[in-house]
Amino acid sequence: MLSFRIVRIMGIPIELHITFILLLILVYYFWGLDGLILYIFLFLSVVIHELAHSYVAKKYGVHIEKILLLPIGGMAMMDRIPREGELKIAIAGPVVSILLGIVLILLSNFIEAPVLHIEGIDYPLLTTVGILNIILGVFNLFPAFPMDGGRILRALLASKMSYLKATRIASIIGQFLSFILLLLGILSLNVILILIALFIYYGASKEYHVLVTEDVFSKIKVKDIMTTKIVAVSPQDTVKDLMDTMFKYRYMGYPVVEKGKLVGSVSFNDITHVSEKVLVRDIMKPPVTVSEDKTLKDVIPGLETSDRVYVLDKNRRLKGIISKTDVLRILKILEFRKDS
Numbered sequence: 001m002l003s004f005r006i007v008r009i010m011g012i013p014i015e016l017h018i019t020f021i022l023l024l025i026l027v028y029y030f031w032g033l034d035g036l037i038l039y040i041f042l043f044l045s046v047v048i049h050e051l052a053h054s055y056v057a058k059k060y061g062v063h064i065e066k067i068l069l070l071p072i073g074g075m076a077m078m079d080r081i082p083r084e085g086e087l088k089i090a091i092a093g094p095v096v097s098i099l100l101g102i103v104l105i106l107l108s109n110f111i112e113a114p115v116l117h118i119e120g121i122d123y124p125l126l127t128t129v130g131i132l133n134i135i136l137g138v139f140n141l142f143p144a145f146p147m148d149g150g151r152i153l154r155a156l157l158a159s160k161m162s163y164l165k166a167t168r169i170a171s172i173i174g175q176f177l178s179f180i181l182l183l184l185g186i187l188s189l190n191v192i193l194i195l196i197a198l199f200i201y202y203g204a205s206k207e208y209h210v211l212v213t214e215d216v217f218s219k220i221k222v223k224d225i226m227t228t229k230i231v232a233v234s235p236q237d238t239v240k241d242l243m244d245t246m247f248k249y250r251y252m253g254y255p256v257v258e259k260g261k262l263v264g265s266v267s268f269n270d271i272t273h274v275s276e277k278v279l280v281r282d283i284m285k286p287p288v289t290v291s292e293d294k295t296l297k298d299v300i301p302g303l304e305t306s307d308r309v310y311v312l313d314k315n316r317r318l319k320g321i322i323s324k325t326d327v328l329r330i331l332k333i334l335e336f337r338k339d340s
């Protein structure tokens with residue numbers, strides 16, 4: 001995604017997506033400077049909302065990669081959301097938005113703030129931004145994923161039942177509510193409402209599926225699915241030797257092992273443009289590894305950057321290999337076995 005880093009707050013980079021910048025130009029074109037100012041204040045409010053989530057998340061040791069600003073809103077990209085902190089993390093955003101809104105509206109009674117003129121209508125800056133913050137907070141409390149309200153609902157349910165069941169119920173409630181929203185949108189011919197309803201409906205059903213997959217993956221042990229038939233090559237081998245090995249075994253990638261230690265990984269893609277005399281050690285890549293007591297869930301991030309992940313034992317000796325193809329086959333079998 002094309003985005004520009006503009007500033008760092010609490011150690012979190014804030015990035016503007018290119019479509020957001022294009023929208024700024026459009027807003028300026030249609031609503032002039034005053035429209036642009038109001039729009040910027042709205043997005044400052046979104047940043048504050050996301051920072052509120054991030055602030056609490058950091059207390060739970062969550063790493064926040066960045067806050068990305070898109071034309072439709074902001075997104076704090078967290079590496080994970082801890083179950084024990086979900087309620088507080090989710091509720092922080094709406095609470096801060098609503099409080100900020102109330103404070104701004106109260107302040108407008110005491111401070112002479114500028115008035116913006118957009119399309120012939122007067123918008124007192126403080127009051128307008130205050131109202132927008134309250135709308136932002138309340139809108140996010142809508143109890144459906146991916147809104148904060150969906151997470152709050154799930155966290156509340158999860159205190160009474162399993163996390164998976166809580167997610168399923170929260171997901172069904174979210175789909176039902178977004179369906180009602182969709183009906184309202186269609187009856188009132190409100191395109192924006194229809195789009196929001198579809199967005200929430202999609203998010204509500206996706207959340208449950210992601211969790212089911214994670215749940216299944218975390219029950220599959222790496223050592224139960226890895227290939228233990230290992231054909232390794234040496235860093236001293238030439239590309240010609242490697243091609244002979246490939247011809248014989250027909251695997252597309254090989255671990256590079258020296259004195260019993262895994263030192264690299266080499267695949268068919270690495271040899272397509274090099275001479276036959278080049279040595280494996282000059283073209284091999286650093287291996288992506290996982291420990292043998294881990295689960296399939298831990299393998300997935302590695303497979304995003306590499307076609308195969310090497311499984312090591314406690315002494316860091318190579319015990320097996322898991323490739324993308326292996327995982328796809330397992331998914332097919334799981335799909336077939338799924339009882340629901």
Ligand SMILES: [Zn+2]
Binds near residue numbers: 049053
């Ligand atoms: Zn939020």
